Amino acid sequence: MTAAPAFSPERSGVLRFAGWMALGLAAALLSSRPALASPQLALDKGCYTCHGKPPRKSAPTFAELASRYAKHRGNTSAENALVEKLRQGSFLGHIDAHERLSQEDARRLVRWIIDGAH
Numbered sequence: 227m228t229a230a231p232a233f234s235p236e237r238s239g240v241l242r243f244a245g246w247m248a249l250g251l252a253a254a255l256l257s258s259r260p261a262l263a264s265p266q267l268a269l270d271k272g273c274y275t276c277h278g279k280p281p282r283k284s285a286p287t288f289a290e291l292a293s294r295y296a297k298h299r300g301n302t303s304a305e306n307a308l309v310e311k312l313r314q315g316s317f318l319g320h321i322d323a324h325e326r327l328s329q330e331d332a333r334r335l336v337r338w339i340i341d342g343a344h
């Protein structure tokens with residue numbers, strides 16, 4: 227009976243796989259935080275048309291939204307709720323720019339607002 231070698235080829239294969247997984251995960255985490263892209267994203271999506279200075283009609287400015295949302299910083303479930311709420315549009319008035327947002331874009335913009343909308 228032979229004892230299994232301490233470092234079998236299979237085992238090093240598993241380790242290498244785990245290494246790549248960790249690397250992939252790190253890359254995914256890094257690429258999911260493009261913090262600086264959001265003001266540009268808000269500009270591209272036309273958000274400033276209504277939320278700029280001066281805001282249009284009843285729209286709050288991003289600075290107002292940021293102070294309203296700041297308390298949710300670090301609260302993932304509140305963040306999720308805000309993302310959904312934004313994409314659903316309001317009950318009374320449709321806001322295309324809100325409803326057209328992809329889940330991903332809405333999340334980036336909500337995070338940007340929570341972080342102060344700078």
Ligand code: HEC
Nearest residue numbers: 268271272273275276284285286291312316321323324335
């Ligand atoms: C056509 C005008 C208009 C555009 C364009 C617009 N908004 Fe709004 N937004 C409003 C109005 C009006 C409100 C306040 C009424 C409401 O909440 O529905 C609002 C509310 C919001 C709120 C607060 C929702 C809440 O109640 O917590 C957020 C966040 C927001 N907008 C983000 C955005 C983002 C991000 C964009 C760009 C994708 C955008 N808006 C584009 C008009 C607009």
